[in-house]
Amino acid sequence: MSRSGGMRLEAKRQPLEAELIQGCLQGDRQCCKLLYEQTASVMFGICLRYASDFHEAEDILQEGYIKVFRYISQYRGDGPLEGWMRRIFINTALAYGRRHKCESPTEDPPYPDDEPLTADVLSRLETFELLELVQNLPRGYRMVFNLYVIDGYSHKEIAGLLGISEGTSKSQLARARSQLRKMLANTQQKKTYAKAF
């Protein structure tokens, strides 16, 4: 029952997306706006992960959508539109990162490393706290971490995308994890102190 209902829904949604794409291809602003409204929250989530702050994420979001609307004719329809858009946003974020390379420190910021990270720390953290931690990673680490851990790219693909060697990608990922552990431990410490006082 629910399966057939789902299929009916799917059948209804499919032409809508196609119509939106068609509308965007014809330069219909209303269709562009609808597509934006339907996908903006997901895409902004991606941008936030790759950006170092909220404003940077908004920049990437804008640039990403400009690319989507300019190059929507290149979408062949052989996969979901969201997947194609995700790739565009990731590439936009990487390009943005390359342009602003020098603005972000590449060395590890100092974090205490005295307390081991435990599983319950993670469970106590909210999504936005985790996001903030990822955003605080140095740009290079953040890119590799996002690509590998969250978006499922292989080290070979990452090396191709970022123009680095596979070895560098692996070492950057290891450093990103290590940095995250330190930052999580730091957060854990802060929370403990906050509770105590």
Place this chain on the structure above:
Amino acid sequence: MRRLSDDRLDQHLRAHLQALRVQPRRHIWTLVEQRLQPRNRPIRYLWLTALFTLWHLPLANDWSVQRYSRMQLPAIRIEEAITYESVQQPAFSTLSLAKLRKNYWSEKEAEALPRRPDETGELAAIVLEKISLSTISHPLMHKTIRNEWSIADECNRRWQVGFLVQLNNNWLVDFKNVFKDDVRYQFTMGASYGLTAGYSISSRWALFGGLVHTLGAGQRFANTAVHGRAVDLQFTAKQISLSYLHVPLWMQYELRPSAVRFDRNMRLNLFTGLQYGRLLHFTMDKLKGDMKNNFVLRNNEYSLVGGVAWQLFERDGSLYTVGLRGAVSTPIFTRQMEQYYELQRARNVSLGLFAAISLNRCASRNR
């Protein structure tokens, strides 16, 4: 206490962040929409003007008229055709009348032609009608004759003294980043007014000079590379407003009457020249600048100017002209402050629509 494994850490972060959905701020769509619209770059206007001029050039210029005359009007001897001058004379000469009779009218028809000065307009119409009916079959030919007719009144040496008013669309173009999309401009209007004077040194070339007061040059802009694209212009925009006394000097080349294209006696002029500008005062973010201690902006500005002017008509010895005029200046900031105000090597660029009235005195006339 068990240490958290890499896989567990990855898994946890993936679970939280992979499906992260955050609604962006509302105005982001407006900014995206704005950027989807064609950009108002000065270069586009200049290209449009250039294209428009080039499109008109072959048909507007008189070599095309001569070509048409030679190719398609063998029967009509242009030099013997009715000229504006001949029909404008209070009582047209017997020579002209003889030509008329000989070429286009029978004696009886010529007798019926108007003779009084106030009927000359009517005569011109009759002449043209006669010519077109009797000898010209191609529609272009009719216009070609009218073309010649207007040329006949050409004054090849004239003095002009006039008044000019111009509305400018201004930009402060960051020439170091001209092909980047980092600076967002807000439409900035300015105005110029002043006196011009000129002398035609040949039937086509004229030399002009002027004294023009320019207000509101500059720009309201935001550097998105500094503030981010999503930031509203309202909060981050910089505004520079400049006022200059300009002394332009330009050469003007007259393309011959463009009657073929415009179906009227309209003259098209191209001009280009140099302009010196003296900074009179400036404001930055609406704060009036101190001209005595100004070390930010250059007091002297030099520009390349150019444009197109359409001489609409001449009435009671006054020429009425409208046109497009563009200018690109040397950098406005001093060498020490070249990268000031979020810009690098910023120059004043303006494209304006002008209207001019000039008193016109003919020094010598084509006969």
